[in-house]
Amino acid sequence: MTIIWRDRVLFGILLLIGAVWTWLSSTTIPAGYSGSFVAPGSFPTTLGVLLMVLSAIGLAGSELKRVRNGDAEAINMSGxxxxxxxxxxxxxxxxxxxxxxxxxxxxxxxxxxxxxxxxxxxxxxxxxxxxxxxxxxxxxxxxxxxxxxxxxxxxxxxxxxx
Amino acid sequence: MTFCNLKSLVLANTMGVLLVPGMALAQADFPTKPIEMTILFGGSAQTVGQVLSDEMSRASAQPIVAVSRPGGGGAVGYSYAQATAADGYNIVWNSNSISTVYYQGNLPFNYEAFTPIAQIGVEVPVVAVQSSRGWDNLEEMVAAAREQGQPLRVGVSGLGSFTHIASAALFDKFDLDVIYVPYGEGRAPAELLSGRIDVAVQWQSQFQSHLRSGDLLLLCSTGAQPLEHGDVPTCHDAGAEGLDITMWRGLVAPEGTPPEVVSYLEDLARTATESGSFADIAVNLGFTPAFLPADEFGELIATDDAIIGQLMTDLGLNNR
Amino acid sequence: MTAAAVAFEPHSLLALVLGSFFGLAFGCIPGLTYTMALALILPLTFTLEPMMAIGVLVSTYVGGASGGTVAAILVGVPGTPSSAATVADGYALAKAGKASITIAMATICSTLGGLFSLLVMVASVQALSNVALAFGPAEIFALVVFGMATICGLAEQSLVRGLIGGVIGLMVMTIGQDPIDGVSRLTFGNVNLLQGVDLLVAMIGLFAVPQVVSTLFEHKSGSSTIVDGKSVKVELPKLGYIWGYRWNILRSSILGTVIGAIPGTSGTISAFLAYSQEKRLAKNPENWGKGDMGGVVAPETANNAVTGGAMIPMLGLGIPGDPATALILGGLLIHGIQPGALLFVEAPDVVYSLYMFYGLAYVLVTVIMLFGVHLFVQALKIPPHLLAVAIMVLCVVGSYSLRNSMFDVGSMIVVGFFGYLLQKARIPLTPILLGLVLGPAMEREFRTAMIMSGDSYSILLSPIALLFFGMALLVIVMSLVGMVRSRVPKTA
Known part of the structure; x- marks a missing residue:
């Protein structure tokens, strides 16, 4: 495994988690009765979106690195x-x-x-x-x-x- | 060095020795190991619960151990206790929260999942304002709130909590435009003093020192009976006709606990509640001891559950 | 003078010694906190006379706040959440063979921070308790945002990875009951999940589990470092050495005391803020996280300065700043002692003996700890793989006894597993932790502020809030500039 691949897997999984999280928190969390527009689901949903955005940036960054440096760096797999x-x-x-x-x-x-x-x-x-x-x-x-x-x-x- | 423990062990042992010839034989089966008392909340509810378990341990053959299981407005502790064996070794220091948390939709079972043991006492929410606002009674406050043209900000313990329901019932009578601001334990007095909220509906003990210093003022108490201490009218007398909201606290065990075990625990609770030291401490904590036996307590739970259910439906808080 | 007489009476001293030991024991064991110690010791104080009761409660609080350091430094698992910030540098120092001097230094700084906050408390309790009133939901939210901004300074290599860590931490804390409306979030009907993932449980999983895995890995591959029995010698810091950290100690003390006085904040937040503040001001910030004594001094000073700070609104207004002071308040109320402005007029002797007990407890705890160092460092002689077994047992015991919940043990294992994977994928753990610590307060205060203002953002524009938002912005800009600068020479 190379560092590029490790990062692809990491950010890919995080992107997926962010998507599932956003979907779940926007659909399963009931509305509150505080009267405010900030509902119980607002904060979790925002975080899910934020995680997706950050993972996408991470993914883009690692691809950029591959273009610049090539995919040579391997992770030490001994042990x-x-x-x-x-x-x-x-x-x-x-x-x-x-x-x-x-x-x-x-x-x-x-x-x-x-x-x-x-x-x-x-x-x-x-x-x-x-x-x-x-x-x-x-x-x-x-x-x-x-x-x-x-x-x-x-x-x-x-x-x-x- | 085991303070709580050593003391209760020593106590339990001496009591055991004293009681073996008589009582222990009659109660041969119960209790043979420490009894756990689940505490659902922090703050003064926890302290009173600990004092109670301490007092009960003195009269019991085995120590009663207070164990904190907070969270979910009581849902966590209720669920834990409900899932334990109905043998009397797991009891709950409960309150009207069994009804509020059920109608809020956070518990899959209601008060019927528990067998009542005894009511220990009552607590009454009070309505407090800053004295510098110049509102001397409830009606002046209501009039001022109507005049100011913006919603009244009322501090409560949490949305769906008992204090929220009590204040919603109160302001519903005046048809006022109200924003309920939820605060955790003990923060309402600070917010009231700083003027970020207009009114706080809380337990009296939280305001004690500010009342004596004159910074805060109590407009009324939500129960049907006036408070024992201080010259505070009931909200009913102050203009909110028919308002009667009192929180009780008591002990329950999972449904199906044998009657003889319940009556043993009931006797312990009676001895503890009626002891002078419990009364002294309770007064300092703003808690009014009021013992009720199991059957009367059971009826009270059922009636109050119906009232709270109706109230929460009316206020749009019922998720059942 | 009567207060001094009361404080030095033999039975008061006994109460102090017992309380200090009890608190220290709870602080040292990961998973047991001083809040728990106070809850358990409270019933004992019912039957004591009021002064002794105060002595026991105050010394338990002080002992518990100081004890968390030991496990953080020796085994890299914080004993209490407030010593989490100490782990990075403290554990690195211990691995470099400086365990004794680090523990001693942490103890001394804790005491200096605690005594500083005592002085502030004595001098200005009534004035400062009004400062506490100035902090409403909007202001606390701004403070928390400032705390979150320090992630940028703590993210070691990659800002994106650091931010992802922070977001993951925040996400974990939203599981369970909603703090405002009380509805359940992402619990899927599981009642156990309703109580959420406890901060401490998550922390044990994050810190301890990956470490056990790597210790066992080293044992298997035969690369574990056996500490030579002779190399474990006790070394205590000299006065000049402590003097070298005087500005760090002073700044962290002020920071801790102020944060402590604001209700709804905690020692954990102040420890992280102090850590990042001192890291920014340090001459060699690149050494931080790898074993710089400053990284132990700052958080330990600040998290103990919080103890005195938190007493300020408790004594001056009768408003507890955190669950621990709420329990102390309960203990005082039981004896009919009513904190608030009137207490200083009506029963000044109670106030002064509380001060005396507080100061004495710190001196006592320092003495106990400095002797204890000799004993603690023996733990380093235990082969790492055996220590790992003990840590695993302690992890389970600690996460269970926090709420008497087997479910929490399960959460700890799950968090530990994901924490390990994330660490392997080079997501730094500190931002995750910061997210866990700050998440609940951030959401609760923001939503309370919004409810209060009727959804008007103008409530976030108070002078105090603006000050903290400005500082947050400054921290972000400064660390971005620093990051770009450190990259330029490499690529050039």
């Missing part, structure tokens, strides 16, 4: 697989952890989740380290938040009491 691995690891953990919390409750899901992540994804082999990290985060945060600061974390639907 792409590691990067995708990083994305998958981050969002995989976040999603599984958040969903699990609703069922297992904060304490259990944190201890299990952190330990599993260290073991399977980070491939740590030191049991002491894994236990220390998962217990510090799970039990430590639980005690800090629930017991000390009075901020209640999800208890889960299994009724385990924590």
């Amino acid at each position: 792409l697989s590691q990067e995708i691995w990083g994305i998958a690891a981050t969002f995989g953990f976040l999603i599984v952890y958040a969903v699990g919390m609703q069922y297992l409750g904060f304490l259990l899901v944190t201890v299990i989740g952190v330990a599993a992540f260290c073991l399977i994804v980070l491939r740590l082999r030191s049991w002491i380290l894994i236990a220390a990290l998962s217990l510090t985060l799970g039990l430590g945060l639980y005690l800090l938040m629930n017991k000390l600061l009075g901020v209640y974390l999800p208890a889960g639907v299994l009724g385990l009491g924590f």
Whole structure:
């Protein structure tokens, strides 16, 4: 992929988002009753149009650059697989952890989740380290938040009491 | 260091020990864990709610925890609580907002989705103006507004909010040309003092210090009964005949909560509301404690819902 | 003198220490804010005697306003929205091995900003509270526009990309309930969306998630930098070093105090304004964003100067400037203390002890933080990939506990994903953040002004509003000129 292509994709998608946004906000937002001509939909619609205009300028700018400099500059794609691995690891953990919390409750899901992540994804082999990290985060945060600061974390639907 | 928590835990434990032989056996099933009280708004509504949960925790075997779920004029908190299990562990510090937010079209269910527990008290919006304008009563203000030839600017909490509906009902009686300017929490007094609006319809507590300093003046209060403090006529007596708009605040639980759980919570609410410390604090916050048991509270919610629905239809605010 | 006696009594000091720690803890953890700390500590103060209650509330406020810096500098995730402007330079400095001096510097500047605003408060609370009255919807709108104009100065390379970022930020904040009419916008009937995307939730997603991804990426590709345990040594700024930033501190303090006194604005806005103001005035603006101490000093001074500024209309008029001061007001009212002009006549001792508590709380927080630095920097010894795990857990905890909402956790993950993609496509994050911060106020104030004037634009032509519009124009022109100038030698 070259920089020109990356910009084309970026501004193209943003242009599309701007169009869909403008269409949605001008059709789905009900009129208000403030009596002013600035309705609830005015601000979002304006922003949608603004995004379209800016993306169009961006698109034009990148084409202009191509005409001037040619389409030679390539993006460094090395390490792409590691990067995708990083994305998958981050969002995989976040999603599984958040969903699990609703069922297992904060304490259990944190201890299990952190330990599993260290073991399977980070491939740590030191049991002491894994236990220390998962217990510090799970039990430590639980005690800090629930017991000390009075901020209640999800208890889960299994009724385990924590 | 866990202030709120340690205190309630200690309290809960001591209460637990004291109560185990008698009451706890009778109430063996409830409550066995902390009860969450959803708070829908910020400002004085939140503070009163926190004081209430604190008072209720003293009488309860388990702490009552106030949790803030603001947003959507109450819609967010109502939706959350409505979706929880009807076991009494999730109660809502509610108000007439259940009706206003429903008729506004932002809630898929109405007051019937909740079982009443008890009314805790009432708050009455008041009509305030700058004293330097020289309007001593409601009729002088109305006459001046007619004369000035441009619309009267009235500050309210938000369009479709309770204060908006109260003021719309008021000015509707005089057939005045009015612009409603929506302000968030607590900004109305500043706008009134600076003269950017002519009138503010708000909760009395917001004006307290300016009333005593004489910068602002209350023309009337929208309830049927005059206010306990201060010499303020009702809007009915001041010329807006038949006006009676009062906001109640109370506790409700999701529909289907077992009656014995409701009556346990009702007893807690009664004990808390009737305690001297609650009354003292409430007065400082401009809140009038007025306990009503579950059945009477339920009837009140239903009657008021019909009134608000009709009023919002008349004012063109009903989106149902 | 009685006020001083009250403030130095052992139980008042205890109240201050507890409040400061409580506030600091909330400030340090991303997702927990001082507004939340105040809401949670408020019930405790019901049963305390009034003076102690004031002590606890004021010190919680001060502690919370100062604590947000730590996470911003150490891990690049702001602890509170008002320290978001600190992240760019603070985190860069920490990565360059200057974490301790940066945190210490930020703490000292916070305190100087806070104490400056205290002095202003003591000297002129009644005069300045009338300034607050001069700011109506039109004037606040103009101020916000001025804030938006600073995007031009903060957009790093491309103005179009910067503006796109700003527009995206503004767009995100329009989702949910409309601030004026209360109708739902782009929620598609989803009640959870009605409460909108919270600023803090979006911020955690924007800052923390891309960083976790890149840390894990570096770990996988074996390029992560392990900090040598010995290199983490604590270094505190010398007096002369602080003196070198005196004008920056003074200007940012004035700016923060004034912005704080205007109801409806916040520490976040003042921090960004101070940052861009000082960047413009700096000798080496090209270093800003890459680890310039000035970029930490300016926002940290300003966001703490706001605390005293926000107390001015609260004490002088009984009008809270932000949700945090609204809670403090509630705490005062519970004890029958009625802020307003009369309070200074009827109960001056209450006012003076509030001042004492405020000043003492800042001194206390500074001492705690300067000792705490030794502890905080130990976090740098933790291998980055393990720190990343902890950050992920904290992100979820923080976005959940803000409103006790699992939906917010989902929003955080979604915002994080798009934030990462945008960053990869070289859309700068700071303008997005500025859009998020300023969007709601911009729309609300403009529409309120329009409603008030009966749709007449003349309301936007008040002297104060014109002043800010003029300044906005000046900023845009200056940064355009700067941009063209920096390009000319390259192409020539």
